[in-house]
């Protein structure tokens with residue numbers, strides 16, 4: 001992809017580090033891709049033991065903190081090819097969209113949203129929390145947001161928001177949460193399993209997490225490539241299988257699971273009309289007695305060849321062609337157009 005303006009963000013000079021698998025701790029990895037669509041030399045790996053996909057090596061926590069506080073918005077717009085000022089994300093519109101989304105989510109997940117203090121991790125302009133607060137009586141809300149501008153806007157709208165990376169967040173006052181929202185944020189976390197463990201520690205018994213996470217396999221299948229589905233601000237990427245494993249490894253009970261992959265186009269279209277996303281996985285998980293449920297990651301067999309095979313390029317492309325109906329063009333491309341006459 002060509003970008004019309006040069007980025008102020010210089011990935012080449014950022015300090016990076018090698019990391020182990022966040023889910024099982026293993027160091028043995030397959031390399032899935034060595035570049036990402038913006039041209040940066042970012043390596044995407046898959047753990048040979050559990051199948052978790054992540055960027056490695058990756059920027060350090062300090063670098064990510066700096067990235068979010070300074071470059072995040074302009075980089076997102078640049079990656080989308082929208083560098084003109086008219087595309088600058090107006091906070092008001094962002095707030096309003098998230099407000100509607102928050103209301104829709106609160107309606108859909110009402111029975112799992114507990115009364116008490118609700119936390120949104122990666123709360124942006126605070127719109128989602130405002131929507132939830134206006135839909136469900138008797139809740140108070142608080143957000144954590146790494147972007148300075150977003151957090152300032154949220155606070156100006158009366159949504160209490162801490163401006164920090166979740167990983168740097170320390171607040172002893174927050175210790176008995178009723179529900180944690182992690183909507184389109186889980187990919188951004190530098191220690192997603194640590195977030196689940198933290199939530200488990202800070203949720204009241206019976207408390208829930210509402211998760212909406214991009215399904216990396218579905219993204220890759222749609223794009224027909226891996227490198228174009230990786231972004232620098234998504235250090236971890238999940239499939240339904242690895243997300244399930246991570247949730248179970250912490251001891252949460254999965255009470256609801258909705259995966260958009262394999263859904264009919266008409267179903268996805270209806271979802272979009274309701275303001276829902278189309279390439280996600282939505283999970284609701286509940287804190288119950290951990291000793292009964294926690295899954296031991298050491299007991300995994302360490303054989304993820306099947307997962308690995310799902311990300312082989314011909315397979316990704318073929319899936320895309322079959323499911324999304326581009327097969328005529330595909331046959332023409334490979335010189336077999338006579339077969340489709």
Ligand SMILES: [Zn+2]
Nearest residue numbers: 021024047050
């Ligand atoms: Zn692993």
